[in-house]
Amino acid sequence: MSDPVTPPNRGNGNRWIGAALPRREDVPLLQGQGRYADDLALPDAAFAVFARAPVAHARIAALDVEAAREVPGVLAVLTGADLAAAGVGPIPHQIGSADRGSDMPLRQRDGSARLRTLHHPLPLDAVRFAGEAYACVIAETPDIAKDAAELIEAEFDDLPAVTDAVKALAPEAPQVWHNVPGNLALEAELGDAAATDAAFAKAAHVVRFESHVNRVTGVHMEPRTAAAEYRDGRYIVHCSGGGGVVQIREHIAASLGVGLEAVRILAPPDVGGNFGSRNATYPEWVVIAHAARLIGRPVKHRVERLEAFVSDFQARDLHIEAELALDSDGKFLALRCVNTSNLGAHTVSYTPLNKGLQPDDRRLPRAGRPCGWPRGADQHPLHHPLPQRRTARGDLCHRAAGGSGGLADRHRPGRAAPPQHDPARGLPLSQPVRRDL
Numbered sequence: 001m002s003d004p005v006t007p008p009n010r011g012n013g014n015r016w017i018g019a020a021l022p023r024r025e026d027v028p029l030l031q032g033q034g035r036y037a038d039d040l041a042l043p044d045a046a047f048a049v050f051a052r053a054p055v056a057h058a059r060i061a062a063l064d065v066e067a068a069r070e071v072p073g074v075l076a077v078l079t080g081a082d083l084a085a086a087g088v089g090p091i092p093h094q095i096g097s098a099d100r101g102s103d104m105p106l107r108q109r110d111g112s113a114r115l116r117t118l119h120h121p122l123p124l125d126a127v128r129f130a131g132e133a134y135a136c137v138i139a140e141t142p143d144i145a146k147d148a149a150e151l152i153e154a155e156f157d158d159l160p161a162v163t164d165a166v167k168a169l170a171p172e173a174p175q176v177w178h179n180v181p182g183n184l185a186l187e188a189e190l191g192d193a194a195a196t197d198a199a200f201a202k203a204a205h206v207v208r209f210e211s212h213v214n215r216v217t218g219v220h221m222e223p224r225t226a227a228a229e230y231r232d233g234r235y236i237v238h239c240s241g242g243g244g245v246v247q248i249r250e251h252i253a254a255s256l257g258v259g260l261e262a263v264r265i266l267a268p269p270d271v272g273g274n275f276g277s278r279n280a281t282y283p284e285w286v287v288i289a290h291a292a293r294l295i296g297r298p299v300k301h302r303v304e305r306l307e308a309f310v311s312d313f314q315a316r317d318l319h320i321e322a323e324l325a326l327d328s329d330g331k332f333l334a335l336r337c338v339n340t341s342n343l344g345a346h347t348v349s350y351t352p353l354n355k356g357l358q359p360d361d362r363r364l365p366r367a368g369r370p371c372g373w374p375r376g377a378d379q380h381p382l383h384h385p386l387p388q389r390r391t392a393r394g395d396l397c398h399r400a401a402g403g404s405g406g407l408a409d410r411h412r413p414g415r416a417a418p419p420q421h422d423p424a425r426g427l428p429l430s431q432p433v434r435r436d437l
Contacts, residue, residue: 036225036270040227040268042300047140051137054130055158068148073141074145075138076295078294093281135154138291159174160174166340185387200336220308227301236264237252239266240272241281251281277314342387
């Protein structure tokens with residue numbers, strides 16, 4: 001009898017293709033012996049609970065946490081001002097493997113770098129999406145921390161907000177960040193505009209398509225859970241992060257203002273679901289790391305299911321308008337589109353914008369202003385968005401890499417309007433728009 005782990009040679013020189021391979025990881029999971037983030041036993045651990053914004057966009061006019069600090073069992077209450085005074089800075093999402101691994105980093109149309117926002121672990125001046133944490137309570141038990149968090153008195157001056165990326169680009173739209181004019185974080189262009197225009201000029205048929213891909217979120221079997229310790233001058237953070245421990249380490253170290261040697265990231269052996277929502281560094285991880293040093297005890301944070309819906313990184317939210325040029329036989333000649341995607345309240349991740357954008361001479365002519373959708377980017381159910389716009393021309397593979405928006409010609413003043421419908425050709429140039437899918 002052959003070894004059950006090594007399939008027999010089936011005569012084709014390959015022992016593995018088509019063979020039933022035994023799974024070794026199932027037994028401990030089925031016996032309840034899995035080791036997840038919340039299974040970590042840290043003696044004398046305290047618990048963190050975050051107070052979260054009830055509105056999409058507001059200025060923090062006043063924040064009174066004294067009543068929360070006086071609750072028995074409360075060890076600390078932290079605000080953005082407290083973190084800043086301790087030297088904790090914004091999370092630099094632009095550093096790390098996410099940008100270094102980009103095959104084609106997108107830049108602005110004028111060649112300048114992509115815009116970045118200051119993602120403080122706890123905001124200093126305003127909340128920019130419903131569910132953004134603005135204070136943190138550290139207590140002996142989760143229930144004590146919850147009760148104390150309800151005593152925090154926050155006064156918000158409501159600011160106008162818009163949750164649609166296309167509407168956020170309107171001239172009268174309210175601004176999310178002063179350093180992002182017009183709320184447009186990135187407007188990039190890729191492709192061969194001249195070749196694409198030439199293909200459209202000789203096209204027998206032109207078909208238009210407009211669509212909207214709604215926002216989605218990853219609902220994990222195991223909601224986000226993390227723990228932090230400070231031992232022997234070193235921060236130790238236990239978290240289930242899909243973006244890689246190296247990237248998380250770099251981000252947390254930079255935000256805490258310490259060297260890489262002062263931070264260690266440990267990932268549990270089992271993860272109850274991993275989507276793009278786990279790929280970026282969460283502000284809660286920085287806060288509990290600082291809190292562990294502050295109180296001299298480990299600190300744990302468990303995200304409850306409803307809390308996850310308003311605070312997990314989300315994805316999609318893509319508006320698309322495209323034109324396809326075909327010859328008289330129906331052969332594809334070129335594609336051009338403008339995609340506008342909703343990056344969210346913070347410029348957490350641009351990595352997915354680079355997917356599928358590599359030049360390929362075997363493909364169709366192309367041109368455009370790329371700007372894809374970040375699958376794990378910081379997007380929230382109610383927030384003021386930072387759109388990105390991407391125009392791509394020529395290559396069908398660009399559709400999977402982009403955000404959404406209007407037709408390229410609409411954003412190019414002085415260009416001729418696209419050809420209109422010709423009933424004699426029997427091909428409509430427009431399709432019904434389906435929104436709010």
